[in-house]
Amino acid sequence: MVTIREEKAADIAAREVLLDEACGPSRFAKASERLREGRVPADGLSLVAVDHGRIVGTVRLWHVIAGPGCAALLLGPLAVDPVHRNRGIGTALMRRVIARARLGGHRAILLAGDAAYYGRFGFTAAPTGELWMPGRYDRDRLLALELRADALAGARGLIAATGKIEPKPDLNLLIAATDGDRRPRRARVQRAA
Numbered sequence: 293m294v295t296i297r298e299e300k301a302a303d304i305a306a307r308e309v310l311l312d313e314a315c316g317p318s319r320f321a322k323a324s325e326r327l328r329e330g331r332v333p334a335d336g337l338s339l340v341a342v343d344h345g346r347i348v349g350t351v352r353l354w355h356v357i358a359g360p361g362c363a364a365l366l367l368g369p370l371a372v373d374p375v376h377r378n379r380g381i382g383t384a385l386m387r388r389v390i391a392r393a394r395l396g397g398h399r400a401i402l403l404a405g406d407a408a409y410y411g412r413f414g415f416t417a418a419p420t421g422e423l424w425m426p427g428r429y430d431r432d433r434l435l436a437l438e439l440r441a442d443a444l445a446g447a448r449g450l451i452a453a454t455g456k457i458e459p460k461p462d463l464n465l466l467i468a469a470t471d472g473d474r475r476p477r478r479a480r481v482q483r484a485a
């Protein structure tokens with residue numbers, strides 16, 4: 293049975309393998325990625341689908357502004373393991389993450405994706421006519437769902453990342469850990485000699 297739950301730190305490696313398989317290396321070249329890189333996703337809005345203990349689906353939402361002063365979320369990537377597609381997992385992830393965003397008081401969700409798929413969840417290109425993303429993208433694929441009436445009315449300008457900056461690993465700690473790894477090995481060699 294497939295369950296949807298919040299992503300945990302232990303899921304990250306499996307999620308990245310899934311995204312590599314589902315989206316390929318081009319995923320890092322997407323305009324949406326420019327709004328995600330180096331940022332932390334919105335609290336409680338990273339979900340995974342799990343089947344018999346295996347991560348088979350993923351979706352995350354990120355804080356952005358849709359032009360000056362207009363807070364919104366950016367959705368993506370959404371991906372389902374190719375073996376598990378057409379079982380409703382993508383739909384379940386979408387419905388759950390939208391419901392959570394609504395409950396959390398968020399006003400609108402943006403994404404770059406196929407209207408033929410995302411239209412079923414209420415996403416359209418109508419509210420995004422005066423918005424643009426950093427980098428290259430297909431304008432017809434810039435879609436939005438307003439969670440509050442007219443949340444994007446008058447929204448105009450660049451979509452920009454506003455999420456918390458991802459913490460960087462502490463270089464001193466990494467060097468200390470590497471150094472610590474080396475010392476016992478040297479000691480072992482000396483003892484053996």
Ligand SMILES: CC(C)(COP(=O)(O)OP(=O)(O)OC[C@H]1O[C@@H](n2cnc3c(N)ncnc32)[C@H](O)[C@@H]1OP(=O)(O)O)[C@@H](O)C(=O)NCCC(=O)NCCS
Pocket residue numbers: 314315368369370371372373376377378379380381382383384405406408409
């Ligand atoms: C898009 C995706 C998440 C859908 O996941 P899923 O679990 O198979 O979706 P569901 O089972 O809920 O829905 C399947 C339906 O969506 C349709 N569908 C899937 N991708 C579609 C697309 N790009 N355009 C239009 N319809 C699409 C299927 O034909 C099927 O239609 P049906 O309900 O009429 O039979 C999955 O195909 C995927 O991971 N694709 C690769 C990654 C991707 O493109 N992600 C989105 C942008 S990064």
